[in-house]
Amino acid sequence: MNELEDFLALKDRFIPQLSVDCVIFGFHNQQLKVLLLKLKNLDLWALPGGYVEQSEGIDDAAQRILEERTGLRDIYLEQFRVFGSADRSTKEFIQKIMEVHHPESMNDPWVLQRYVSIGYYALVDFSKVNPTPDFLSEYCEWFEMKQLPKLAFDHREIIQKALETLRITLDSKLVGSNLLPETFTMMELQSLYETILEMPLRRNNFQRKMLSLDILERIEKLYTGAANKAPYLYRFKKS
Amino acid sequence: MNELEDFLALKDRFIPQLSVDCVIFGFHNQQLKVLLLKLKNLDLWALPGGYVEQSEGIDDAAQRILEERTGLRDIYLEQFRVFGSADRSTKEFIQKIMEVHHPESMNDPWVLQRYVSIGYYALVDFSKVNPTPDFLSEYCEWFEMKQLPKLAFDHREIIQKALETLRITLDSKLVGSNLLPETFTMMELQSLYETILEMPLRRNNFQRKMLSLDILERIEKLYTGAANKAPYLYRFKKS
């Protein structure tokens, strides 16, 4: 496990006791998804995360972590909350993880210290992501928000809080332009909003609202082969 | 400077390279004010701030710092953003501050390290605050938002960001109940909103809006001695 040794040796590169956790949202098959990592030899999943280098801004750290897990650069990223309550009970989890990988590391009190974690949420085009695990994990997979697996630390709470923030900022930020592919139908856009808000919206009023914002460009019709009127394709206007 | 030595000796009590800065808002004489500290022997002011103890939650740390500077407990507090860009240039300021107080401390690389700071804003009843400086400062005073003095670090930016957040959340949070005294007139409430939003509002529409929210209780009339109709006093409903 040389990687881990390297990691422990490099601890001076990072700000101690501070981590960054990223809730990466994607949208696929009318469902909101989150990218998670399966921890090696444990029946536990975790958010993509990492540490902040001494010479690195926190937003840069988040971008770096995101690029490592998705292969994408310049991702839409939003800081939403710091998780630093005294009872985050990260110790028990780190203990579990470290015991499995490298029992000797337990002698180094550094790994067992309490962490304060900065929560970011990211919006990505599902189809462009290349999920890549890190050295503590064996897989990297998308999970539907409704069916999250068993999560380490307080990561379930972090995901929940990220979604709440996303909901609140839904109509002030252009969420769609980051979660949807280049072109999409009005129904797909509506379905995205309904999924995030967890409530049905009316087709007619939703379309009126979206068109009135003057942020969409109507391209051509999409002929799906279905026996009904073909919907228009839209894209977000450039600026 | 024994206090400082104690402080340096106690560094293991705190999470390193992490600080908390509090933007404490008050409202007085129709003006929005911020509580600031005057750094000893320097022509510089700074936000009340501090470090997070190893066994302390970050919100608890903020409450502790707030209590030390204002004498108030259970203050309305909201985390709004983390400041951790690589170029926060805190070093030059810390250097300035430490040179003045304790040149020997400069040998300890700890004090010169880069910091990541969690920004909180607090809303307090101006009249109840007892401003109290900390060991690095000589005064603790209220400043009008429009006339801030020369500020250390990136504290001006932090204050600006806090105000922006306050504006955005103005109608979802009950800002008034924290910034105003127990009872107040409709005009005072409106004046608070106008000051925060930096825009004039219409008396009739503002009153209609506020009353329709069903959060205010009308008490009795306030006879000021002025030659005009006496305004009602209001208080925020309990629950």
Next chain:
DNA sequence: TTGTTATTATCTCATTATGGGACAATAATA
């Protein structure tokens, strides 16, 4: 060719919210 069917795109109307002016009520004073 001509219906049929399932959607999509719009239109319309009622209801509610908001902007902005007008007016009546009233506490102290002249």
Next chain:
DNA sequence: TATTATTGTCCCATAATGAGATAATAACAA
């Protein structure tokens, strides 16, 4: 009793939103 400066409401035009109704149309079946 009249005056004055505010305060509390009312009214109406306009904008935004909720909810049903109707027209357009792409593929398929008859």
